Amino acid sequence: xxxxxxxxxxRRDLLRxxxxxxxxxxxxxxxxxxxxxxxxxxxxxxxxxxxxxxxxGRGQESYAPYWIFIFFGLLTWKHLTSACTKASxxxxxxKGLIQSVAFPTMVLxxxxxxxxxxxxxxxxxxxxxxSLIAPMEKxxxxxxxxxxxxxxxxxxxxxxxxxxxxxxxLGVVYRDFTGLVPHIMRLGFYLSPGLFGSDLVRDGLVxxxxxxxxxxxxxxxxxxxxxxxxxxxxxxxxYGRFIAPGYWVQLVVEAALLVYLGYWVYQRYDRRVxxxx
Amino acid sequence: MGPALDEPExxxxxxxxxxxxxKPASRPLIELANVGIWYRLHHRVQHSFKRxxxxxxxxxxxxxxxxxxxxxxxxxxxxxxxxxGHNGAGKSTxxxxxxxILTPDEGQAEIRAQVTPLLGLGSGFNQELTGRDNIYLYxxxxxxxxxxxEARVSEIxxxxxxxxxxxxxxxxxxxxMRARLGFSVAAMIDPEIMILDxxxxxxxxxxxxxxTKRIREMMDVSKLILxxxxxSGFLRKTCTHCLxxxxxxxxxxxxxAEVLDEYDGKPEGKPGKKG
Numbered sequence: 001x002x003x004x005x006x007x008x009x010x011r012r013d014l015l016r017x018x019x020x021x022x023x024x025x026x027x028x029x030x031x032x033x034x035x036x037x038x039x040x041x042x043x044x045x046x047x048x049x050x051x052x053x054x055x056x057g058r059g060q061e062s063y064a065p066y067w068i069f070i071f072f073g074l075l076t077w078k079h080l081t082s083a084c085t086k087a088s089x090x091x092x093x094x095k096g097l098i099q100s101v102a103f104p105t106m107v108l109x110x111x112x113x114x115x116x117x118x119x120x121x122x123x124x125x126x127x128x129x130x131s132l133i134a135p136m137e138k139x140x141x142x143x144x145x146x147x148x149x150x151x152x153x154x155x156x157x158x159x160x161x162x163x164x165x166x167x168x169x170l171g172v173v174y175r176d177f178t179g180l181v182p183h184i185m186r187l188g189f190y191l192s193p194g195l196f197g198s199d200l201v202r203d204g205l206v207x208x209x210x211x212x213x214x215x216x217x218x219x220x221x222x223x224x225x226x227x228x229x230x231x232x233x234x235x236x237x238x239y240g241r242f243i244a245p246g247y248w249v250q251l252v253v254e255a256a257l258l259v260y261l262g263y264w265v266y267q268r269y270d271r272r273v274x275x276x277x
Numbered sequence: 278m279g280p281a282l283d284e285p286e287x288x289x290x291x292x293x294x295x296x297x298x299x300k301p302a303s304r305p306l307i308e309l310a311n312v313g314i315w316y317r318l319h320h321r322v323q324h325s326f327k328r329x330x331x332x333x334x335x336x337x338x339x340x341x342x343x344x345x346x347x348x349x350x351x352x353x354x355x356x357x358x359x360x361x362g363h364n365g366a367g368k369s370t371x372x373x374x375x376x377x378i379l380t381p382d383e384g385q386a387e388i389r390a391q392v393t394p395l396l397g398l399g400s401g402f403n404q405e406l407t408g409r410d411n412i413y414l415y416x417x418x419x420x421x422x423x424x425x426x427e428a429r430v431s432e433i434x435x436x437x438x439x440x441x442x443x444x445x446x447x448x449x450x451x452x453x454m455r456a457r458l459g460f461s462v463a464a465m466i467d468p469e470i471m472i473l474d475x476x477x478x479x480x481x482x483x484x485x486x487x488x489t490k491r492i493r494e495m496m497d498v499s500k501l502i503l504x505x506x507x508x509s510g511f512l513r514k515t516c517t518h519c520l521x522x523x524x525x526x527x528x529x530x531x532x533x534a535e536v537l538d539e540y541d542g543k544p545e546g547k548p549g550k551k552g
Contacts, residue, residue: 096400
């Protein structure tokens, strides 16, 4: 396993080149070019804002301004969705190359995890001017919690890479899986606290199952690392507070586990998967 | 049929997992022992996620086609080895094993030098990017350091004869131009083991002459060359040894003239997919 890590390290030129390629190629044929990196999350936000606030009249008072509140959820989940969707087809789409040049194919899903992360960062930068237009009313005024953001981002990148690695293999061996990925992702989004806060989930569970069982169920719900990440970004920037230390421990454990498992599965399949292309 | 066709029920072990045995100093550059590769015949085989994950490798499904089976041969430094056989005999699969692209499902493959396969040239190109960007991308795939390529971009540009098209996106290229660019990047390598799979006919006549000349130069610096070709005349002139594959098995391996005499004397076998 270690020799494979060093092999991968020795090919970091390739990884860098691939990431640059994906960023360049994503906007190569569009008139607006890199503006799409900003437009894409903004349009998504407008659509959800119209649906939830204008059509359904929802969006709690504690979430105001709601459009910024959902932006954190949409962006974070979008990173996972685009990485997994692209990863599930990347080995097939690079078939010719994989069958003619010996290189660690792991760089393909990894470069996707990073390039989609770059889009995420771009979108995240939009939040700053947005918060000037619509002040975050619920903010405590503390700026220190913002230092949590880069750590949350690092865990997010690791977790996405850990998930994207096995998905790219599964997409080759089980072709039908590729069609399922977008649906799994959509379901995952509605289950994660993207359009609502996790406090709503806790209140709902407690009022339905009582204090003991409800809290236990809520802890199970928070096992989803994206629940912590989305909540975390909101705590750090929207509310101006620190997240519970226990959640950091959980993020460390889950990121380590996912990266290890993803790497392990990929190593097992790696060369053999090529025959299935 | 050669002696390679005895079917020992050997253990399946990956070459990379194999312990390094104490062998003499000048070991063969390529050593294949009982190598087998299977392909799935149709896509409707039921797989269990859990079983495949736990087994750690993809099990042999019910209906498979062995593209290679029981392949044994060794190549020493200084040889030029031709590979012949009918369509579907396993030549391309063998090239993928030699290039370390595929790991054998059965047996062991030891390749003890850096391999540069000239297979499917330019298949890593991105249509949206310019030729120049693609030079960097493709050479990164081939494992050429960025600094080396930066120093040689103008050389590649000149060799490829692309002119001002170098800074145009690749979807504006003709297939000949793409092949020329692919060859020009790969031609920057001084390979230890070179594998040629019918790439000698790239581009128009002038470019073909130039690429053939460059391949000769590359062959001069290589320690070992493997050439897949259907032209036994060309192989007779070029090769010292020849490997004849028939339905995924080694039919003959030895001095080029002898094997090619035998190959030319026999009627072509028909590709038969078992299963």
